[in-house]
Amino acid sequence: MTVTPSKAGSNAPAPQDLVTLTIDGIETSVPKGTLVIRAAEQIGVQIPRFCDHPLLAPVGACRQCLVEVAMPGPDGELRTMMGPPGRVKPQASCTLPVAEGMQVKTQLTSPIADKAQQGVMEQLLINHPLDCPVCDKGGECPLQNQAMTNGRGESRFQEVKRTFPKPINISAQVLLDRERCVLCARCTRFSEQVAGDPFIALVERGALQQVGIYEKEPYRSNFSGNVIQICPVGALTSADYRFRARPFDLVSTPSVAEHDSGGAAIRVDHRRGKVVRRLAWNDPEVNEEWITDKDRFAFHYANRPDRLTHPQVRDGETGELRPASWPEAFAVAARGLRAAGRVGVLTGGRLTREDAYGYAKFARVALGTNDIDFRSRPASAEEEQFLASRVAGRGLGVTYTDLERANAVVLLGLEPEEEAGTLFLRLRKAYRAGGTRIFAVAPFTSNGLRKLGATVVKAAPGEEVPAIEQLAHDGELALDGGGVILVGERLATVPGALSAVAVLASQTGARLAWVPRRAGDRGALDAGCLGSVLPGGRPLADAGARVDVGAVWGSTVPTVPGRDTDGILAAAAAGELGGLVVAGVDLDDLADPTAARAAVASAGFVVSLELRASAVTEHADVVFPVAPVAEKPGSFVSWEGRVRPFEKVLEGSNAVPDVRVLAGIADELGTPLGFQTIEAAAAELDEFASWDGERAADPTVAASPAAPAPAGSHRLATWKTMIGDGPMQDGDPAYHASGPTPTVLVSAATLESLGAAVGDQVELSTDTGTAVLAVGVADLADDVVWAPTSSGGVNLGRDLGAGAGSAVRLSLVPAAAPAVQEAM
């Protein structure tokens, strides 16, 4: 029998690729190319280090990890590596790969290595301030810890320490205390190698060497917080956390980030019932040790003054919301929903998989409808069919690791650096390793695509379909079974695009993954928060699927296909639906925010489940406060289809999850959900075995040629920047200040015809409204402009009624006339 090892199975090294060496007298075999410091870790020997980081290229700068090394000579005799005449030269174990027969003696067995390490430690400390009691890092500081384990107790240094004025801003969020810096270059190497963001570098020399920034360009990165976390001393701190807490007063809980579909592992540190900071947790399969700034800094939203703390019902006499008890609110909600007759359910991206399942079941069982849609953004029926056929309930598909193994990755309707930061970092790693080529259909070469070395197939908004169809025949790309297609949610708005993607995947054999922006979207899809999709990806149209679901639920499943988000709102406005249940939807995210507001305002009866006051709670008849992710357990499903469970962080919180509220209403309605807790909801959801029946067919929507922009207008390309507006990013001024200046990007020719220079203010307008933004240049087509969807207080949908493909006009805002001086 011949066995062909699968690609995935070839990870374990063949025995001949193992190298055997001795460390502190212990023989060990490790894969060829392993660094001595890593090999030592594997046998439990910790060699002290500062500059070494397993995810950064070795640099050998701090010299803390010196060990004594002997190598077998040609005669097999061991020869200790020597330096200046007659002296053993200890080697930096962070830069030295293992070799067959090598003998390593660490500080544990070599007095020479031990003295060398103590010497380096003493040198590192001579210029390091003794301000540990006020330093953020004190208590969790590698320098402090290793000075205790591998240093001398008393300093012999009695001279003058180097000092710097303190601190300086590397960015609005990242602060640098230069005198604490040990110049390990972890931050600069992270920025160069991992994030790819320039303008943070080592400058000057000798003892005056320091981390510096470029005066004319800011250090701007979506990932800047990682440099704070990997700083082995307290040199880099965040404006947000600086002087806020002592590490030993914090309680740390592993969790999962709720800001995008990356499923990044995080660690949440809280004190006295409040989250004070979040850090990246190490998950080699998912985010490695990196997270985005949004995942790190955007957590204050849960503690805003407008946080809802108690149920409210609308007073019949005053017309105002008034506090209500939970039983009253449940009763009022149930009564109102019963009276409303037909009710639609709108859920947003913050929902966990379990809460989403609660809504999916609540809609069908308690409200008797399939009018439910998790897509709180521009969407289409084509997308619904695509999700039903290709994504829903498929389980773990393409993974992060697969991206590193792929020969090509195609990005469609997806700007990873802004919309899926964790994914961006892994793509960049794959690109830098050299084996993965990245292609993108996009309106211009964004910074993010440049950092991925992406080949950009230019397509104006609405014209993506021909570009996608062409990819199958692109000789350079040569997409095949070794390739991966990543589709962003934005492609939903281009008629025919997702149909073309399905064809492309089928034709080339490339694997396909859908990358939504929001953390809850994939879980909501799998849980059945979509009109035509039941839990586990079961198609509503399939009688067998309905029987399956009915069996678990003990009730029949309504058969009338559900409306989508826009349809539900239109039906509510038209009176076809008498009520709405809305959870976690920011109306400004929808295709037509103005119409959505009007629909919610005019809907007969509105129940809102929310964290904080919103445009929906404003018009709701009953408002239920629900728990943010830190105050409940649950899980998200990453874009890979990986379930990412997390525990409740703030044990003391009494906030209830959406599931509990839905159960309360359902009980009052006389149609119990059958569960009241997250755990019970999860258990029931897990009862659904994977669907092995027919799936919905791929969509086959024909492309409709995009209308050219009317004379004097431009077509709008747009997506959200990572750091932008949104209720879940509220509450950290430094975080917002560290984001990009909201900028309209135009072609060089357009800039010239406007008579504008980069950085000038321009007015972007439609018949609906205007917005003023800075202007910048990119390699866009002359009739296309790009602007962030929602940044700096400007929301294109709300303020201009514009989305991707809309026609917009541009004009230069004249510079303000200099103030006229009063006459003497």
Added chain:
Amino acid sequence: MTNVLTPVLSDNWDADRPWTRESYERSGGYQALDTALRMQPDEIVALVKESGLRGRGGAGFATGMKWGFIPKDNPNPKYLVVNADESEPGTCKDIPLMMASPHTLVEGVVISSYAIGAHTAFIYVRGEVLHVIRRLRAAVQEAYAAGHLGKNIHGTGYDLDVIVHAGAGAYICGEETALLDSLEGRRGQPRLRPPFPAVAGLYASPTVINNVESIATVPSIVRNGAEWFGSMGTEKSKGMTLYSLSGHVTRPGQYEAPLGITLRELLDLAGGVRNGHKLKFWTPGGSSTPLLTDEHLDVPLDYEGVGAAGSMLGTKALQIFDETTCVVRAVLRWTEFYKHESCGKCTPCREGTWWLVQVLARLEKGQGSEEDLDQLLDQCDNILGRSFCALADGAVSPIDSSLKFFRDEYVEHLRQGGCPFDPMASTLFSPVGATA
């Protein structure tokens, strides 16, 4: 006494305007190039190997062997880089050579580039010596005009471009990989090895980096043969070289002599220590080489001889200090130099030199105790061989060696609570007969 000088590199320095092409060619210049271009490149490498030429930049690595490391199958272009970043205190041979006879270097560059298959060569010159950079650039221009450089050199079809690059005045850029980073437009800091420059040097391509004097010696070997070269010098240190005498010596300057000559002989040639003073200590090859004393006057100045005496031949920069000099003061000045020139990349060098300066400054003022001397030695022990490159090794050499030979003088500072020397007496403008 017999004149033991063997002027080869410096032979034409007393000619009329020796820096011009015309003058250089009149004394036989560029004839070796003709000879070389008729040879196969491998034959030149073999010739240089056979001659026993060792790198004159300090380490003394065999030049021909270095050239042999260039991989033949690497598809990238090959580069020759000449290290003319002469910056070490006391070292002053390459700059006079380039000033007096830049064409000697240019001819060497062409022959060496041809030998290793390079079509672009760089001369990285220390930025402060603008006059030398100008002269070198003028020479390169003349060489282009005369067909010694550029396309189809001497009608043989061999092409070579030479770029004279001005550094920015950092001592660390004399370290070959820091030099390459600087040449590529980055900050001059040493690179991690491997890969070695021969495999992935300038622009990640195979690169040979040689000292000015090494390259300038190549034409003479081509002209006169390996046997002629080997007839000078000692068994393992062959050929002639430039010895640079400076400091308290009557006639400072360049003395070109076979390797293995002694300081006693050189001092005789140079008129002895100034003003009848006595030799106190000296560096054999710049401030990075451990000090020697008058016990070592008869040490053969070749790689082996100086090594056996506990020091290094280095750049053969013989700095002579007479008995008016305070060794603590001299060592402090050198240490200040290393502190200033440390690139900052690694801890032992960056922090270690910062500390050493402060301790030495204290000791010079006579503050401290004998325990401080032991601590100073221990500080050096924690630096020597622990740093990323050799800069820090050089920084501790004067301290270690001065404590070895002159510990009493350090103790005397502590005993007196200050320096026992008159700093004026050691200056070169001090009146004749001044004493400490």
